[in-house]
Amino acid sequence: METPPPPDAPTPVEGIPVERRCPRCGSALATDQEWCLNCGAATGTEVVEARGWRVPLYLGGGLAALAVIGVILAILALASRNDVVAGNPTPTPSASAQAPPGATPSPLPTLTPLPSATATVSPDPNATATVSPDPNATASPEPTETSTPEPTVTAEPSTSSSFPGWTGSDGDYTIIIESASTQEGAEKVAQEAQDKGESPGILKSDDYSSLNGGYWVVFTGTYSTKSDAEAALDGVRSNFHDAYVRQIKT
Numbered sequence: 001m002e003t004p005p006p007p008d009a010p011t012p013v014e015g016i017p018v019e020r021r022c023p024r025c026g027s028a029l030a031t032d033q034e035w036c037l038n039c040g041a042a043t044g045t046e047v048v049e050a051r052g053w054r055v056p057l058y059l060g061g062g063l064a065a066l067a068v069i070g071v072i073l074a075i076l077a078l079a080s081r082n083d084v085v086a087g088n089p090t091p092t093p094s095a096s097a098q099a100p101p102g103a104t105p106s107p108l109p110t111l112t113p114l115p116s117a118t119a120t121v122s123p124d125p126n127a128t129a130t131v132s133p134d135p136n137a138t139a140s141p142e143p144t145e146t147s148t149p150e151p152t153v154t155a156e157p158s159t160s161s162s163f164p165g166w167t168g169s170d171g172d173y174t175i176i177i178e179s180a181s182t183q184e185g186a187e188k189v190a191q192e193a194q195d196k197g198e199s200p201g202i203l204k205s206d207d208y209s210s211l212n213g214g215y216w217v218v219f220t221g222t223y224s225t226k227s228d229a230e231a232a233l234d235g236v237r238s239n240f241h242d243a244y245v246r247q248i249k250t
Contacts, residue, residue, distance in 0.1 A: 163190045164201045166208075166248055168222030173229040173247050177240045179205070179215040186216035193220060196239045203248075210249040219248075 020029040022036040022043055029036065034044055168174065177193055177200065180186040190200040198220045205211035220236060223229040229245040236243045 162187055162202075163194075166201065166203045166219075168248060169224075170250050171247060173223045173226050173245055174219040175221050175229055175233055175236050175243050176217055176219050176246050177236065177243050178218040179212075180218065181215065183216050186218050190218045193218065193240070198236065198239075208248055208250055210247050 020031065020033070020043065021027065022029060022039060022041055024041040025036060025039040027036055027038040029043055034042065036043055166174075177198075178186065178189040180189060183202075186202050190202055193200040200218055200220045203217050203219065205215040205217050206213045211217060221229070221232060223232070226245060226247070233243060233245055
């Protein structure tokens, strides 16, 4: 590619070299010099700006912004899910929840033997074989299968002997302090709540459809509306940080 001469360049005269000077600082230049060694300006070469560099830059910035927004939304979703799981623990069903209180297995039915029959076969190959009962035959009774009753599963009591059970109406609200897997653990927490000025009670979650089965639940207070229970929740959480409001329904 040949660099065109500047527009104000003097017309060369045959046999006489043309003196070249820098258009910026006026320094003398050689005949084939394209850049000024004094100020660095281009004397005859045109520097063209690169095209198309802004589109990849804008695209990369947009993708980075979308990635940041996605990470923030994922963090918010995980935090909301952890709050729901913490307020509603998933229980492990206990053996006492598998059978209703006082359930007794029914005995198996007694099998009655059928009378035996004697088949009479005719020697004629074209005759049809007939089966007729033998009036003199006596059916030998087979031994009767007697089922052994399984032991009765007795459900654990629904309330503790040391603390009262649920005394509110069906559908009332309460504040749950602890869901313990054993009665001893629930009584220990209830005693701690009582020492801190609460009026706790203990109920068995298997007896109520609104609760997860398999737990001894320590609660305090009965409220007819959810808003009343939530108003008292802050006072209970000052001593028990994991307390939450729950409706009690049979």
